[in-house]
Amino acid sequence: MTTHWSRYHAAWERLGPPLRPHAEACAAYRRLVGGCAGPVLLLGVTPELADIAPRVVAVDRAYPLIAGVWPGNTSRRRAVNGNWMTLPFANGYFAAVVGDGALNSVDHPAGQRRVYDEAARVLRPGGRAVFRVYAAPRRCESIAQVRDDLMAGAIGSFHAFKWRLAMALVARDKNPNICLRTIYDSFINEFPRRDLIARAAGWDAADIDTIELYRDSTEVYSFPSTEQFESIVPASFANVRFAESGRYELAERCPLLSMDLRS
Template structure:
């Protein structure tokens, strides 16, 4: 097996929305949480979000992602390696917690519950968090419909196709997981001729070949439904609302989950 995140950072600059937030999305994070004077915890090292807040601490489990993606520490911004499910932080120590897709990077319902709990624990009273989520539809797409949509020109870019395939392949239990290598294997079975796909869609081979970072990976993602994520978040937050995250490919499945009134157990 390969180390997924050690390889992933090498393809980072090749990714686009919906896998990375747009400038519009960054502005929505800022607006919803009023981050101008906030001390912010960032789950992950998403560079687009690293500019937000008065100060920022970013935590990522992968030292390679930190060295490969993080813009670098300065007087007000720092990144460190750590486990999101057991944050090395004091209770009620941040004005805001933000993250991009971090709920899909943990692969079980239990892990999501723990992550929501840790976000609630480190937030100051009466402050809020915002996480951009990747939520599969209540009724999962079937692969034949996805293939037909691609061939009809209805999928805007290759990264949106990756997420459509991933969401179609998630388990139907409470975890909603998919092994990332399954995403690549399923794509290859649907579109065995990548050059023909590039010619049909106008997508670059460089973009299409980013799917190969999933080959042999030993991890899983989760793509829970939005209703599931709202229900799970409500166990740890008194206020949960859904805010559109902008206009980009598949944005309708990638809203912000804005969380307030944290409950500490």
């Protein structure tokens, strides 16, 4: 477990959509997994999805996140400490697998392939996997364009801004993978005056300060395009499709990737 994840839970309440799932996204998840009869595996401890089904098992490798974010174990839900790449469950145990931003917190393509493969292993034949993904647009704006929108007050939240900055960086570098420290360094270099940012955008300074989570982090996130996400889905899945996750800010870049394990 890295320092990044051990600190992440402390800032959880400052985070909002699109980093956390909007109520519209939660409703979209439920529509996609509502017909799956059996236990549902949640990758991560996203509290908004803790009761997405009558039986939910959440897995996260960062114990501080489990302790600080998970709403608690009940007869219907429980969280366990574990690795998504080597899930501690038998083959075919789950009716569905869901993950909110889970695929973006591993590298592309190797890490995402391993998540897909493990999801396929623990799913029952015909089971469904649903991931809300942060997908870089085919034609992404530049850092300068992000800055212009920020100073014009045209970006609603710091969290939407942060993902737009990250996607502009991966577009510039022509690489979907990016170290969180790189996002931090770019923010410091391109936007040195947080007081001016707060005034122009109308953001709370404490929300802007959540960028400090990235300062010394060696974690790598990925922001592939929808085509890149889909291109590495294994042949064991069918009916691969993207669905809207709502109308909240940046929702057009946060589709739900859904797929069914072949029977």
